[in-house]
């Protein structure tokens with residue numbers, strides 16, 4: 001445990017050192033394209049208000065799209081996983097629509113929907129929907145038949161079967177689908193922002209690269225990395241809390 | 250008095266009309282109210298399928314099953330089931346498992362559920378998930394859950410099959426105790442692969458033939474209750490009955506082997 005932490009710190013320090021040596025100390029790299037750590041740190045402070053606003057705007061789009069996906073993909077996935085006939089009916093559609101890379105929808109939705117906000121929320125929703133839906137269906141089908149029988153012998157209602165048996169039973173699959181959705185949603189968010197936004201983290205990077213302000217581009221990329229890392233960490237914590245019953249056995 | 254549970258010429262085949270496999274054939278038996286029936290038979294003879302039929306999870310291909318005169322059409326709160334595994338929901342704590350089962354039949358508080366956990370000596374494990382409990386403890390919770398819903402009929406499919414010998418003895422005695430407590434008399438239908446367990450617990454033992462399962466014989470267990478293990482195993486009548494059942498099961502297995510050998514031309 002201790003060793004791991006030390007190793008990780010060493011890696012970070014070495015990269016930082018190399019960066020520092022190549023830029024600030026010896027000026028090996030072109031300062032126009034490769035800002036020094038000091039410069040980036042200075043920009044992070046200088047632009048902190050812009051970053052705060054960008055973050056708020058990005059998180060708004062991201063959570064709107066994700067919540068829409070959660071609210072539709074999970075109930076639909078539970079139903080489709082549970083009803084054999086429904087599953088057989090929608091399977092070809094899923095196979096056709098599921099693999100389409102959602103990025104390709106961006107220009108179309110921008111044309112289709114009245115505002116940029118709506119179209120990016122929609123694209124994030126589509127991207128997050130399929131992994132969640134497909135994994136919810138698979139999760140329901142992976143629930144032990146014995147547990148379903150056990151629930152039936154207790155005389156559970158249909159609603160209770162879906163919410164208290166199939167939903168928690170499928171949760172391990174749902175959560176792993178959810179992490180794919182989260183990553184995909186973030187990719188789509190930044191892509192959409194680079195194409196058409198006037199705010200947001202993706203917009204920040206795109207905007208300043210148009211001005212060839214590469215120090216700010218690097219600062220923006222760094223902020224995006226940190227945001228994704230934070231989101232994934234929170235997601236993992238929530239997941240392991242929800243799956244705390246899986247400790248052993 | 251009319252039988253509580255009647256199986257009348259019950260047959261069961263798995264599969265569709267094109268290809269089906271007969272699993273149970275012409276099973277007829279009447280179970281009296283308050284009776285403790287144990288079932289033994291070779292593996293694959295249809296014991297679990299019989300439990301499934303009685304639970305209402307399966308429908309007989311032909312024949313009828315009646316509970317208090319009414320044909321069984323599906324699961325119901327009048328029958329509680331304990332499986333070898335998978336009875337408990339792994340995402341609910343021991344207490345929540347019992348509470349959840351109780352709530353399906355009536356309004357119930359967690360305190361009420363806790364009483365049943367107390368009954369099987371597991372109050373301290375209330376906040377534990379099944380994955381954190383030993384096999385024996387899990388079955389105790391499953392039994393507590395079954396008795397919490399206070400059904401007149403208990404269906405048990407090798408409930409102690411995966412439990413070590415010491416815990417099995419404890420659970421058998423626990424089960425006998427619960428069988429006789431409460432206001433209503435309880436009827437138990439328990440599948441086991443352990444002849445001693447069948448003899449120790451049962452009023453009657455149903456012995457199945459190999460697949461497709463038919464009733465080979467129904468044996469009355471004459472020993473008075475409460476039975477004492479140490480005494481029983483030295484009772485010549487017990488030893489004789491045990492050997493009789495064993496040879497019935499063995500004859501069937503040998504018969505099956507001969508069939509296979511005959512088929513291969515030896």
Ligand SMILES: Nc1ncnc2c1ncn2[C@@H]1O[C@H](COP(=O)(O)OP(=O)(O)O)[C@@H](O)[C@H]1O
Nearest residue numbers: 263264272291292293294295296297298299460
């Ligand atoms: N869902 C099923 N579909 C098809 N065949 C089954 C199914 N369940 C059990 N069987 C078959 O029915 C026979 C009886 O099974 P089972 O009732 O589990 O026997 P036992 O509990 O006595 O070992 C076995 O040969 C088994 O392979």
Ligand SMILES: [Mg+2]
Nearest residue numbers: 296297298406
């Ligand atoms: Mg079985």
